[in-house]
Amino acid sequence: MQRILKYIDLPILIVFGFIFILWLAAVALDASFFSVGYLLQQLQTASFLGIIASGAMLVILLGHIDLSIPWVVTVGGMMATAAAGWWGDAGAVIALPFAMLCGLIFGIVNGLGVAYLRIPSMIFTLGVNAVAQGLMVLHTGGFAPQDHTTELMHWLAVKRSLWDIPNVLIVWLFVGAVIVFMLRRTPLGRYIYAVGNRESATYLSGVSTRGVLITCFALCSTLAALAGVLLAGYSTKAYQAMGDPYLLPAIAAVVLGGTNILGGRGKYLGTVGGVILITLLQSILSVMQMEEAYRQVIYGVVIIGMLLVYGRSAKVQS
Amino acid sequence: MRSLKLWAAANNAYFLGVGLCLLAFAVYFGLPPIGALLSAMMDGLNALFPADLPLFTYSPLPFTPNVLNTAAPKAVLLALVAMAQTLPVLTRGLDLSVGAIFVMTNCIASVVISGTPVDLAIGVLIVLFCGTLAGLLNGLVVVFGRLQPIIVTLATGAIYLGIALGIRPIPGGGVDKELSSFMTGLLWGQVPMVLVLLLFVVLFIWIPFRRSVIGRGCYATGSAEGAAFLSGVEIANSKLAAYALSGLFCAIAGLVQTFYTQSGEASPPSAGFYTLNSIAAVVIGGTSLFGGFGSAIGSIFGAFSLRTIVDWLFVFELPPLWQPLFNGIILLLAVCLGAARVFRVRNRLELFT
Numbered sequence: 001m002q003r004i005l006k007y008i009d010l011p012i013l014i015v016f017g018f019i020f021i022l023w024l025a026a027v028a029l030d031a032s033f034f035s036v037g038y039l040l041q042q043l044q045t046a047s048f049l050g051i052i053a054s055g056a057m058l059v060i061l062l063g064h065i066d067l068s069i070p071w072v073v074t075v076g077g078m079m080a081t082a083a084a085g086w087w088g089d090a091g092a093v094i095a096l097p098f099a100m101l102c103g104l105i106f107g108i109v110n111g112l113g114v115a116y117l118r119i120p121s122m123i124f125t126l127g128v129n130a131v132a133q134g135l136m137v138l139h140t141g142g143f144a145p146q147d148h149t150t151e152l153m154h155w156l157a158v159k160r161s162l163w164d165i166p167n168v169l170i171v172w173l174f175v176g177a178v179i180v181f182m183l184r185r186t187p188l189g190r191y192i193y194a195v196g197n198r199e200s201a202t203y204l205s206g207v208s209t210r211g212v213l214i215t216c217f218a219l220c221s222t223l224a225a226l227a228g229v230l231l232a233g234y235s236t237k238a239y240q241a242m243g244d245p246y247l248l249p250a251i252a253a254v255v256l257g258g259t260n261i262l263g264g265r266g267k268y269l270g271t272v273g274g275v276i277l278i279t280l281l282q283s284i285l286s287v288m289q290m291e292e293a294y295r296q297v298i299y300g301v302v303i304i305g306m307l308l309v310y311g312r313s314a315k316v317q318s
Numbered sequence: 319m320r321s322l323k324l325w326a327a328a329n330n331a332y333f334l335g336v337g338l339c340l341l342a343f344a345v346y347f348g349l350p351p352i353g354a355l356l357s358a359m360m361d362g363l364n365a366l367f368p369a370d371l372p373l374f375t376y377s378p379l380p381f382t383p384n385v386l387n388t389a390a391p392k393a394v395l396l397a398l399v400a401m402a403q404t405l406p407v408l409t410r411g412l413d414l415s416v417g418a419i420f421v422m423t424n425c426i427a428s429v430v431i432s433g434t435p436v437d438l439a440i441g442v443l444i445v446l447f448c449g450t451l452a453g454l455l456n457g458l459v460v461v462f463g464r465l466q467p468i469i470v471t472l473a474t475g476a477i478y479l480g481i482a483l484g485i486r487p488i489p490g491g492g493v494d495k496e497l498s499s500f501m502t503g504l505l506w507g508q509v510p511m512v513l514v515l516l517l518f519v520v521l522f523i524w525i526p527f528r529r530s531v532i533g534r535g536c537y538a539t540g541s542a543e544g545a546a547f548l549s550g551v552e553i554a555n556s557k558l559a560a561y562a563l564s565g566l567f568c569a570i571a572g573l574v575q576t577f578y579t580q581s582g583e584a585s586p587p588s589a590g591f592y593t594l595n596s597i598a599a600v601v602i603g604g605t606s607l608f609g610g611f612g613s614a615i616g617s618i619f620g621a622f623s624l625r626t627i628v629d630w631l632f633v634f635e636l637p638p639l640w641q642p643l644f645n646g647i648i649l650l651l652a653v654c655l656g657a658a659r660v661f662r663v664r665n666r667l668e669l670f671t
Binding site for chain 2 (some may be wrong): 120124294297
């Protein structure tokens with residue numbers, strides 16, 4: 001019990017408090033939201049963002065950032081549907097692993113650029129994002145791509161097989177459990193926090209910091225590709241720029257959850273809270289039929305407002 | 319000789335951007351000796367791989383005022399946004415809202431700039447004021463909210479895009495015809511007006527700022543905030559000025575965009591494109607993402623080279639479908655040039671700074 005209490009810190013409390021308030025607001029708008037069904041529905045929508053944010057969190061914990069997420073998500077979706085088209089029945093089986101492998105390759109390229117070439121991640125992943133975009137434009141434009149999803153992808157993204165729990169939520173729970181285990185119970189997890197705090201000290205302690213960097217970038221891109229596959233399953237096809245609306249919410253969710261954008265500090269539960277918070281906020285704004293313009297403004301104001309409450313850094317004095 | 323060496327050592331970060339820019343122009347316009355060399359190379363390749371139609375073509379554009387005037391606006395727009403990005407980066411921050419401010423001022427300009435000359439002047443001032451205000455707001459939240467610039471500007475970027483959408487839910491609007499044809503034309507039939515405007519911005523805004531106490535404060539804040547504070551540098555004012563000026567540069571870019579498109583469009587992809595490419599231009603232009611070193615003039619070279627190299631596609635007559643990939647590979651390669659320092663480092667610990 002004490003261990004659990006120690007795990008919960010101020011940002012996590014505030015985020016979950018805010019989620020509760022938002023939910024009450026939603027119930028005030030429409031009483032039918034006071035149900036488990038609505039919450040499960042929201043969690044299903046949140047799962048896609050949650051999987052992406054899990055990967056983004058690993059990279060942010062290192063003090064880096066991955067801006068290649070949007071097009072790696074698209075790569076995931078497009079490669080999965082393409083594999084199904086290229087290789088027929090066999091393709092349908094390997095669509096998911098193949099797409100994740102493609103994501104992994106982009107992640108390793110990101111990691112190599114950051115770890116070996118020492119190029120700031122913000123700019124290197126930006127370049128990789130542009131290359132991924134170019135490849136996908138070529139892929140769809142050169143010949144007519146197969147853009148239908150496989151049974152498995154549809155089943156994972158839309159169906160509910162265990163009681164009433166959406167399958168995609170179970171995927172997210174699984175990803176989350178693996179990441180929590182990795183961060184808290186394995187040496188790699190300790191190294192990730194250590195690199196985020198001070199990379200030179202970690203290096204001097206004999207840790208292969210390059211390996212840690214590459215692993216995290218690879219995981220981030222693999223998860224982004226997985227989310228892409230699921231998104232393609234959800235909307236029954238993969239399309240250009242399908243990942244674009246996920247980059248900023250993913251980073252915002254991680255930071256709202258109390259992870260330090262400079263790295264070294266952060267808890268997975270906070271990221272979960274951030275993801276649910278953002279999904280709920282988006283849902284309520286769309287239920288209110290608010291115009292896109294106001295939605296954007298409110299979205300920005302809420303992020304800044306929440307961070308002002310608990311995300312402030314120390315005053316510069318020396 | 320010794321002073322020359324010292325000068326070169328102090329400024330070697332800028333050589334990459336300037337060199338890349340010169341190379342980009344040389345290929346684009348087929349300037350000697352690069353143009354002749356490439357022509358010969360293409361002839362050689364065609365001789366090696368014979369086909370009915372020549373596989374490899376190279377047709378550089380003539381260096382005339384009109385060609386320059388069609389190529390200049392895109393480059394100048396990115397250059398202005400890159401200059402805007404330079405200032406926060408110098409203070410060891412980052413501004414992810416430059417594209418959004420650019421789009422927002424474009425939308426505002428498409429509403430307010432019409433009527434009598436006095437109205438026009440007021441309209442231009444309103445646009446510049448709104449841009450500066452948006453930048454200042456970023457600065458206020460960063461300085462007094464003590465939040466990380468990257469996440470603050472991520473959020474304010476959403477706000478500014480929202481405002482842009484509120485002003486122009488669908489593309490439209492207009493701008494005074496005479497003013498826009500003057501701004502998009504050629505000065506004395508020779509020099510594109512936008513290039514003159516850029517020079518004007520550098521001479522009358524950037525250089526005075528760079529030489530002012532507050533401008534130096536930005537560099538000091540970026541290189542060591544604590545030390546700057548202890549030395550009595552006004553770090554709060556420096557940062558506020560950097561973000562506000564950044565907003566002003568974006569507003570100038572928004573104005574130029576309005577003069578060219580004659581309308582306002584709240585386009586999120588356009589905002590994203592300019593924000594991300596401005597970071598690339600800043601880095602290619604020699605400014606350190608870790609703050610404290612760099613110059614907006616370097617960013618201009620970075621922006622020009624990025625924009626011109628992408629247009630190589632037309633010079634080599636590659637299919638347009640390849641453009642995004644070509645764009646991406648150029649961007650990635652240009653960024654990788656910055657990895658040269660890895661091979662110069664003597665002590666591996668220096669890599670971690």
